[in-house]
Amino acid sequence: MMMLDGIRVVVLADRLVDFGGSMLARLGAQVVLADATGMTAARRKAWHKGMGSSDAPLEALLDGADILLDDRRTDPRAGVDALAARHERLIHVVATGWPEGQPRRPVTDLTLMAQSGLMHVTGTPARPPLRLPGEQAYALTGIQVATAALMGLRARRLSGKGQRIAVSALQAAALANYREAVMYEHTGRVGRRRGNMLVRGSSGVRQIWPCADGFVTWSMIDNPGMMRALVRVMTEHGAAGELAQIDWDAILVADTDQAVIDRWQDIVADFFAKFDRVRLASWSLEHGLGLSPIIRLSEVPQSPQMQARGMFEDGVPGPLFAVHKGGGA
Incomplete structure (x- = not known):
């Protein structure tokens, strides 16, 4: 028996919630991909392990669902809030690029890395900022989306009521840059790129x-x-x-x-x-x-931790671990 046996999850994906849905699937939930913007074979392989898919209307899929992962990286899908509100026990996790209520700006892995400050402190002082390889901002957001869903289930168990939980991709990426924020709060000093120091x-x-x-x-x-x-x-x-x-x-x-x-x-x-x-x-x-x-990228699938979790049964995922040609695979 797995942690989320019997839990049903519906996913509206546009890169911010994809990895979160896959994490819930690996915990035993039945995860159905209802819609995915810009789907490619590489993206499916990288982000959607363990998910099923359905062409049924969202209204039908939400009947009996426990969790809705609602990706709003770009424009919100019409009518989702109204449909979700009909289900009093639904955990509705809404993922946006920036915190709700802030002006809309482009939401990409690059813009999230830059705005979170991660690029500002990654690299050497004499060279431009570096973006982490792959699509790490999307992965970081997915982790927080899955965490929010689990917290929502806990709150429902205690209160008997569904939950609406907002997750900001910017804040998710900034959590990975926690040291610089803490340093600024306590010293007023803005972090900078230090290279190997x-x-x-x-x-x-x-x-x-x-x-x-x-x-x-x-x-x-x-x-x-x-x-x-x-x-x-x-x-x-x-x-x-x-x-x-x-x-x-x-x-x-x-x-x-x-x-x-x-x-x-x-x-x-x-x-x-x-x-x-x-x-x-x-x-x-x-x-x-x-x-x-x-460890090198080529060694990751052979690591005991990854093998125990079945992370690479279908080969190395795509965008999450993408590297430039000659990039030390």
């Missing part, structure tokens, strides 16, 4: 590191236990150098001079470069290093 306090630390067969992500942050664990592993391989003499409980990396941090990071870089991702990741799990391997 995580700035904390008066200094910055690297986040992406080359290793013997690719890259890993790790940062020298103020976590004494993690730092001691890494130094122990490095010491076992004769690679800790001056890091073995540091009392990590007595310092704050964020307040350490940048030149000193760079010297320490060079020692770590030399160590990481000698070992492959599997070895480094296994040490991380065993000792609590806080390190994660960065």
Whole structure:
């Protein structure tokens, strides 16, 4: 038995709710695609896994439905609000590009990435902003749409009444940029592109590191236990150098001079470069290093987590994971 067995979902799709409908289907709901603007084979493969489809009128599909995912990326479909209002127990999730009531503007993955601030902080300082690959803003919105639907079911269980829930794609994308908003609220400082650097306090630390067969992500942050664990592993391989003499409980990396941090990071870089991702990741799990391997796109379907979820049974999805030619697949 799955979480949403017996739950019926109707989807009016135009890219903002597509992934949310697929998520509900994977949780066991019966999901019917009633209408989809601009459907292509690639889009269906990428976004509509687990969904059925129907040409029946929306009015008929809503009879007995629990959830309506109503995509309003462009113009709302005529009469939907009136139809939804007839069903007192219906969870009506309305997804718009911008918060309801704001002036209409073009809603694309590009405009959402730009307006959310994600592009502003992605890339290197000397180059233009970067958009994340694929259609990540649509995916982020779909996640919030599915979450809203689940919250609506919970509210209905408690109140006995249906719910109308508005989801803004802009706000969904901005949630993924949470650090910059929090930083601005507390410091008044506007974030900017830093490249391969995580700035904390008066200094910055690297986040992406080359290793013997690719890259890993790790940062020298103020976590004494993690730092001691890494130094122990490095010491076992004769690679800790001056890091073995540091009392990590007595310092704050964020307040350490940048030149000193760079010297320490060079020692770590030399160590990481000698070992492959599997070895480094296994040490991380065993000792609590806080390190994660960065896998290539071609390796994603073979990851145990993805295989356990059946995410790639039909091959690699399309737009969500699209990359430019020669883009490191």
